[in-house]
Amino acid sequence: MTWRGDVAELLAAAGVLDVDVEEAVADEHVRSAAYQRVVSVAASAPSRERDRALVATILRDPHEMTSKTAVVALVDKVATRASGPAEFRRWAAGLLPEVERLTTEAYREFIRRRVHDWLFHLSVRDGHVPTAAELARVTDWMQRLLAEESTSPAVLALLAESGHRRKTRNVALNRSRSVDGSRGGRRAAADRRAGRG
Numbered sequence: 649m650t651w652r653g654d655v656a657e658l659l660a661a662a663g664v665l666d667v668d669v670e671e672a673v674a675d676e677h678v679r680s681a682a683y684q685r686v687v688s689v690a691a692s693a694p695s696r697e698r699d700r701a702l703v704a705t706i707l708r709d710p711h712e713m714t715s716k717t718a719v720v721a722l723v724d725k726v727a728t729r730a731s732g733p734a735e736f737r738r739w740a741a742g743l744l745p746e747v748e749r750l751t752t753e754a755y756r757e758f759i760r761r762r763v764h765d766w767l768f769h770l771s772v773r774d775g776h777v778p779t780a781a782e783l784a785r786v787t788d789w790m791q792r793l794l795a796e797e798s799t800s801p802a803v804l805a806l807l808a809e810s811g812h813r814r815k816t817r818n819v820a821l822n823r824s825r826s827v828d829g830s831r832g833g834r835r836a837a838a839d840r841r842a843g844r845g
Contacts, residue, residue: 654705655679662689676711683718691725699726700742707749716755719747720762727766732774737767765790777802780810788812795820799827 649657656669664685672679683706690702703722709715723740730736740763750756768786772778772794783791783806795807795816804827807820 651708651710654708655682658683658686658702658705662686664689676709676714679709679711680714680717683714684721687718687722687725691722691729696726696739699739700746703743703746704749707746712750712752712755716750716752716758719743719759723759723762723766727770730766730770733767733770736770740767761787769794772798772800772803775800778806780806783807783810784812788816792816792819795823798823801827 652673655672659667659682664682667682672682703719706715706718726739727736747756747759765786769790791811796819798804801824804820804824808817808824811817811820
């Protein structure tokens with residue numbers, strides 16, 4: 649299939665019918681925006697069976713930055729919908745061989761690191777409290793995301809102490825105080841209801 653055919657098929661399969669195929673083929677910015685819509689549709693699908701073929705098609709894009717950005721968006725969206733690390737690990741194992749098509753090693757490594765970050769995030773979400781050494785192996789981006797989202801006092805304490813960046817450590821410290829405060833507030837309210845306060 650021609651590159652134009654690939655783009656037309658991607659858009660049609662996702663129901664993105666308001667993008668001019670010729671314009672998308674000619675302009676990587678138009679194509680990149682279209683890919684984001686295609687990826688959103690794919691990530692929302694109940695089945696992950698077509699994702700590898702989708703990625704293989706996107707990675708044929710002559711502009712590697714455009715294709716890398718689209719693949720990262722798919723990884724992010726699928727990770728946020730994954731039931732846990734095991735499911736995401738299986739999905740990523742099928743996808744990562746396709747990523748080897750990228751000729752730029754930095755792009756391949758970026759995607760591999762993003763997958764690693766999400767596996768870490770999902771394990772923490774499932775209750776794993778990481779060690780400082782495990783935390784050190786994730787990106788600043790993931791540390792910041794965890795500092796902003798985690799409700800685990802132990803995870804927030806680790807980030808406040810061992811986060812790479814001062815801003816991440818401060819966010820984690822402030823959030824740990826609010827998490828501890830809200831837990832204390834709920835405990836006090838429960839004690840009052842039980843006649844212990």
